[in-house]
Each structure stands twice: as structure tokens, then as C-alpha cells.
Amino acid sequence: MSLSTETADKPTLYKRIRADIEKRILTGEWPPGHRIPFEHELVARYGCSRMTVNKALSELAQADLIERRRRAGSFVRRPQHQSAVLKIADIRAEITALGRSYGYELIGRKQRTATAADRERLGVKKAGKVVAISCRHSADNVPFAVEDRLIDLSSVPSAATADFSNEPPGSWLLHHVPWTEAEHTISAIVADDRTAEALDIAVGAPCLVIDRYTWRSARTITAVRLLYPGDSHRLVARFKGG
Amino acid sequence: MSLSTETADKPTLYKRIRADIEKRILTGEWPPGHRIPFEHELVARYGCSRMTVNKALSELAQADLIERRRRAGSFVRRPQHQSAVLKIADIRAEITALGRSYGYELIGRKQRTATAADRERLGVKKAGKVVAISCRHSADNVPFAVEDRLIDLSSVPSAATADFSNEPPGSWLLHHVPWTEAEHTISAIVADDRTAEALDIAVGAPCLVIDRYTWRSARTITAVRLLYPGDSHRLVARFKGG
DNA sequence: TTGACTTATATGTCTAGACATATAATCGTA
DNA sequence: TACGATTATATGTCTAGACATATAAGTCAA
The missing domain is CATH 1.10.10.10 (Winged helix-like DNA-binding domain superfamily/Winged helix DNA-binding domain)
Structure with a gap:
């Protein structure tokens, strides 16, 4: 009324x-x-x-x-608690959004014919070429995350000649590969020797792990594993797209 | 054409x-x-x-x-990698969906006037009554997660008389509280003595932590911390609502 | 009581127009 | 060349209808 x-x-x-x-x-x-x-x-x-x-x-x-x-x-409708929007920012954007200085360091880059392990990780059957990239992101000169990535060159041929020594591969892909789908798996591990050294934390300290697998219409693009110090990093997911 | x-x-x-x-x-x-x-x-x-x-x-x-x-x-539009749909199921539903038997055990339940720590955790200023619940979820008789929850009774008065000895508080709230908003924070820790015992894992083993804070139109409802064994549990978030 | 048939109705989709409005492009001027 | 005014145009919103269709509710017979 x-x-x-x-x-x-x-x-x-x-x-x-x-x-x-x-x-x-x-x-x-x-x-x-x-x-x-x-x-x-x-x-x-x-x-x-x-x-x-x-x-x-x-x-x-x-x-x-x-x-x-x-x-x-x-x-x-009844509220659907079981789904929430998880913001997984591009790491560079995430860090600069926090007002901190972003640092990037390429640790290693190898191009090879996919091994059996590579093929399983990418979920492909045929043995094509891949690029394996390992790098480190830091915020205010403190290690923020280490990244271990595999790119399928048969899906993204231009990645073969891309220069990842200054630009993180995540940002590069975002600008060179069209619309994709992705699946994230989040888990926790304790730091082993190599991880502890890369992240400058103690061996045995907790780490948050994000495994992201990206594809476009049934075609694999990249698989990446990100390791964050578990006690200093937080992922925030908010229900109902706030 | x-x-x-x-x-x-x-x-x-x-x-x-x-x-x-x-x-x-x-x-x-x-x-x-x-x-x-x-x-x-x-x-x-x-x-x-x-x-x-x-x-x-x-x-x-x-x-x-x-x-x-x-x-x-x-x-x-450019793909927006930074948002993904994280499925955070009601734990009971999550376990039964996996075809495993769900087990629930109430560890403790206390009703009290909110302490300073409670108020901070719930994000409220006034000192009202709260219920603190601690419980354990298991799958096929193996510990799956421990839950530590606080419910604001001024928002959910009916929780004062609810029986949580057989029904998990998450499920109960889902059926008794109208549409809500929630924020999830995900991090990693290593198990301390108490956690290790409750989850039947080793002290120092990695754990995935989900802190969920739920409210409805600026009114706090509940704050909950869920601890999962980090090596056996995985959170899956899929981009573009698959 | 139960099942099969009929009917009423709310939503689903669509049309052929209309005017509003933000803004990319163009044109003119200092 | 740079800046300000004008114009053209694609989207944004809205109308007053129309017919289609799924289905809740009612009707009637076995």
C-alpha cells in the first residue's frame, strides 16, 4: 500500500x-x-x-x-552456503593493491618434451612441448609466494618465445590467452628444505598451497602450484559476490 | 551471412x-x-x-x-582470474556426497556473556549472550574436521535452546536462519597438541584452516573456525561456476 | 480414494515501436 | 596544435500489446 x-x-x-x-x-x-x-x-x-x-x-x-x-x-530461494566467491588475485595486483612494492624473480625456465609427470600434471595424453617455469614473488622485498608452473606449448605456442625474466607468467598469460576456465585446489603442507629456503621460513612451517589448473574448451593451458607462508597469508572468500 | x-x-x-x-x-x-x-x-x-x-x-x-x-x-571481457567459485559445502553434505558415512560428536557447549575475546571474534561491541560450541566431524569413523563455533544469541535467540548433541550447528543454522552473508578466510597452521589429538594426526602436521564469519544485514550471526588435516583435505574452487 | 481429464493462470518469450543518454567522432576555432 | 562545441549513434529503458506453455487446481468418473 x-x-x-x-x-x-x-x-x-x-x-x-x-x-x-x-x-x-x-x-x-x-x-x-x-x-x-x-x-x-x-x-x-x-x-x-x-x-x-x-x-x-x-x-x-x-x-x-x-x-x-x-x-x-x-x-x-534458500541461501546456498556451499558456494562462495573466492578472490584469487593475480599476485602482482594483489600485492600492489595492498600498497606494497612488488618484486619478481625468475628462478628457472626450461623447455622440454613433456615427461610422464608433466603429462599427468597437465592432464594431457600426447607428448608435446612444455615450458616449466619457477619463480618467486615478493612484497616489500620479503618472499610472498613461490610459483612452479607448466605451460602447454601446443595450446600456447607464443609462450615459447615469451620473456618471463621480467614479467610473471601469470600476468603474461592473462594478457595473451583468451577466456579460460580454471580449477583451484587448496591444501596445506609443511615446508620442506627447498621451500623453506625459497620463502625464508623455517623448515616445518605451515604453507598454504594453491594448485590451479587452467584450460579453454577442453584444451589444457597451464598448471601452476603456488606456495604461500601459511601463517602470514590469507585467502578471503566472500559469499554473494560482495 | x-x-x-x-x-x-x-x-x-x-x-x-x-x-x-x-x-x-x-x-x-x-x-x-x-x-x-x-x-x-x-x-x-x-x-x-x-x-x-x-x-x-x-x-x-x-x-x-x-x-x-x-x-x-x-x-x-578479459578473463578475470581473480574470482573463482569456491564450494564450501555443509560438512555433513560434503561427506555424504563422497559416499562416506558421516559421524558427529559434540565436544563441548557453553553459554556465557560474551568475553572481550568473544566480542572481538564476532565483531560486536555490546556484551550480549553467546553460545560456544566445539565439535568434531568424521567420515567413516576417521576424524575429518574439528569445529569451534560462537553464535551470537542476540541475533539467533533460538540457538539458546537448540540441541546440538545430534545435529551439527552448521546444519541447524542453515535451516533456522534466513539469508545471510559470509566471509571465509583460509590459512594454514601446524597442529598443536590439542588439535593433533582431536584430529588424530601428528603434532606439527599441516592443517587447513577456514574461518567463516556470517552475518545478515550488518548483524553478526556466527563465527566458526574449522580445522582440517591439510594433507588429506582439499578445497576445490572452480572458475566460472562449473 | 484414486486416477484421468480439463481449465485457469503465472511466467516465458517476443514485437514494433518510442524517447533518453552517454560518448566517440567530427568540426570549428583560438 | 590543442581545445571546445556539435553531432551522430549504440546502448538503456520502457510501453502495450500478443501468443506459448508449464502446471496448480479443480472436475469427474472408476
């Missing part, structure tokens, strides 16, 4: 409708399972055409905030 | 337009930065009204696959 709807505000009408509904869901006023007013009711309430409220509701459905069922109506 | 567009297929037209464009982006045929045909060109190609192609493009924009710029056109 609220009025104050006919005076046009700054945001567009469908956005206002969407925001109104979103607010009621987020505050808990309309709990999961609650039926949202029918389109024709919203049309009457906001004094607009059905296409306008339809656009608002469609976007809420696309964002998984509501569920639409023919003939039944639209309903608030 | 391809025809075969006037014979109606099973999917609706706008979905077909969206799928056509998505495919070209995913295969790399249209790389990041590439300008997608103008709406009026797509209108001509598909022989439909502008609203139809607009709906297709709007959804692609909402999914961050393309970027739309007034007067300039629509462009393929």
Missing part, C-alpha cells in the same frame, strides 16, 4: 523494483520460501508495464536470489 | 543468440577486447526485434562475459 512510487527517482524503475525486492530478501523480511508478489501485482503497485517488472525479476532469478515457477509464482 | 536462422529450433531465440556468442567467446574465436556485432546487426542477422538481442546481450553482460559501452558497442 506504500505510495511514493510515481515520483521518478534517479535510478531506473526496474532497478528500483529489483532493489526493493532484494532488500526485503536480504533483511529477512521475505524469508526463503516466501512468495514474491505476482508480476501483475507489481505492475499495479509500480504502475508500469509487465516487461519492466519481468526484467527486474529475471535478473533476481539469474542471481539465484529467487526461483520462478510457472503458474505458481516467484519464491525466495 | 549464415542463414538457417528462420527455422525455429527447440531453445528460444534469445537463448540461441546468447549461446552463439558465448561459444565464440569460449572458443577464443572472439578474443578479449573483440567487438561483438552491434545490436542492429544481430537484429538483421537473426531477423528479430532489438529487445530480443538486447536480452541476450544483457544476460552476457550480467555474467561478466562481455562489457557494454554506450555508443561504442559491446566487447568481450
Whole structure:
């Protein structure tokens, strides 16, 4: 029964409708399972055409905030705790975003025909050429992470001639390879001798491990393992894309 | 210049337009930065009204696959490696999904007026009542994770009388608290005496830590710390909602 | 009570227009 | 050459209709 709807505000009408509904869901006023007013009711309430409220509701459905069922109506969805948005920034961007100076150091780079271990790591069957890169990222001259990467040259031939001595391979790939899919696996290990030395931490200290496997339409691009000192690094994942 | 567009297929037209464009982006045929045909060109190609192609493009924009710029056109976006969807399942669901038997054991439960440490952990200023719960999850009778949780009773009064001796608090909250927001922080530690005993691992073994902080519209609900054996547990995050 | 059939209805998709608005491009001027 | 004003244009939003379709709800018979 609220009025104050006919005076046009700054945001567009469908956005206002969407925001109104979103607010009621987020505050808990309309709990999961609650039926949202029918389109024709919203049309009457906001004094607009059905296409306008339809656009608002469609976007809420696309964002998984509501569920639409023919003939039944639209309903608030139960929160899906099991998915969260994990921000895994490009390391250079991550460090500079923290206001710290970024340092990069190429430790080793080898080009070879893929070994059995390489093939398994990349998930490919054929034995093609690969580049193996190992490097270290630092923040304010303190080791931040060590990276151990394999690039499949049959998918990214230009990586054969790319110069990784100044640019980290992650940044290079981001700029040279089109849209990709990726899978991240996160685990924890304790530092062995080599890792401890590279990260300048004690042997046996905890490390956070990110294994990222990247492909594009069933074609492997790269596999990378990142090791962070576990007590100083944090990965933050936030539910609902905040 | 391809025809075969006037014979109606099973999917609706706008979905077909969206799928056509998505495919070209995913295969790399249209790389990041590439300008997608103008709406009026797509209108001509598909022989439909502008609203139809607009709906297709709007959804692609909402999914961050393309970027739309007034007067300039629509462009393929650069892949955003820095965000991935992390599936953090309810532990019971996670274990049963693996086909293993789920075991739950309440270790301790205390109700108290929030201490300074509790208040800091929950991010609240006022000293209200809280419930502190400690429990253990197991899979096939092997320790899977230990949980240490704080619930703010001023936000969730019904938790005061809830019985957590058989139902894990995470599952209970999922069913009793409306839509929430959450932030996850992931780190690594080495097991101390108490943790090692609870998880049946060696002292000094790596552990993956998830700290989850949950709230609803600026109101704190719960803070939980989950400890997993780091060498046996893996968190999988997949880019682009696979 | 149960199952099969019918009907009402809310959403799903689409059209052929309209005006608004941000901005890339162009043109003109200092 | 550099800067400011103008213009053209692609997207952004919206309307008042239309028909399609899945399905909840009601109806009727076995």
C-alpha cells in the first residue's frame, strides 16, 4: 500500500523494483520460501508495464536470489552456503593493491618434451612441448609466494618465445590467452628444505598451497602450484559476490 | 551471412543468440577486447526485434562475459582470474556426497556473556549472550574436521535452546536462519597438541584452516573456525561456476 | 480414494515501436 | 596544435500489446 512510487527517482524503475525486492530478501523480511508478489501485482503497485517488472525479476532469478515457477509464482530461494566467491588475485595486483612494492624473480625456465609427470600434471595424453617455469614473488622485498608452473606449448605456442625474466607468467598469460576456465585446489603442507629456503621460513612451517589448473574448451593451458607462508597469508572468500 | 536462422529450433531465440556468442567467446574465436556485432546487426542477422538481442546481450553482460559501452558497442571481457567459485559445502553434505558415512560428536557447549575475546571474534561491541560450541566431524569413523563455533544469541535467540548433541550447528543454522552473508578466510597452521589429538594426526602436521564469519544485514550471526588435516583435505574452487 | 481429464493462470518469450543518454567522432576555432 | 562545441549513434529503458506453455487446481468418473 506504500505510495511514493510515481515520483521518478534517479535510478531506473526496474532497478528500483529489483532493489526493493532484494532488500526485503536480504533483511529477512521475505524469508526463503516466501512468495514474491505476482508480476501483475507489481505492475499495479509500480504502475508500469509487465516487461519492466519481468526484467527486474529475471535478473533476481539469474542471481539465484529467487526461483520462478510457472503458474505458481516467484519464491525466495534458500541461501546456498556451499558456494562462495573466492578472490584469487593475480599476485602482482594483489600485492600492489595492498600498497606494497612488488618484486619478481625468475628462478628457472626450461623447455622440454613433456615427461610422464608433466603429462599427468597437465592432464594431457600426447607428448608435446612444455615450458616449466619457477619463480618467486615478493612484497616489500620479503618472499610472498613461490610459483612452479607448466605451460602447454601446443595450446600456447607464443609462450615459447615469451620473456618471463621480467614479467610473471601469470600476468603474461592473462594478457595473451583468451577466456579460460580454471580449477583451484587448496591444501596445506609443511615446508620442506627447498621451500623453506625459497620463502625464508623455517623448515616445518605451515604453507598454504594453491594448485590451479587452467584450460579453454577442453584444451589444457597451464598448471601452476603456488606456495604461500601459511601463517602470514590469507585467502578471503566472500559469499554473494560482495 | 549464415542463414538457417528462420527455422525455429527447440531453445528460444534469445537463448540461441546468447549461446552463439558465448561459444565464440569460449572458443577464443572472439578474443578479449573483440567487438561483438552491434545490436542492429544481430537484429538483421537473426531477423528479430532489438529487445530480443538486447536480452541476450544483457544476460552476457550480467555474467561478466562481455562489457557494454554506450555508443561504442559491446566487447568481450578479459578473463578475470581473480574470482573463482569456491564450494564450501555443509560438512555433513560434503561427506555424504563422497559416499562416506558421516559421524558427529559434540565436544563441548557453553553459554556465557560474551568475553572481550568473544566480542572481538564476532565483531560486536555490546556484551550480549553467546553460545560456544566445539565439535568434531568424521567420515567413516576417521576424524575429518574439528569445529569451534560462537553464535551470537542476540541475533539467533533460538540457538539458546537448540540441541546440538545430534545435529551439527552448521546444519541447524542453515535451516533456522534466513539469508545471510559470509566471509571465509583460509590459512594454514601446524597442529598443536590439542588439535593433533582431536584430529588424530601428528603434532606439527599441516592443517587447513577456514574461518567463516556470517552475518545478515550488518548483524553478526556466527563465527566458526574449522580445522582440517591439510594433507588429506582439499578445497576445490572452480572458475566460472562449473 | 484414486486416477484421468480439463481449465485457469503465472511466467516465458517476443514485437514494433518510442524517447533518453552517454560518448566517440567530427568540426570549428583560438 | 590543442581545445571546445556539435553531432551522430549504440546502448538503456520502457510501453502495450500478443501468443506459448508449464502446471496448480479443480472436475469427474472408476
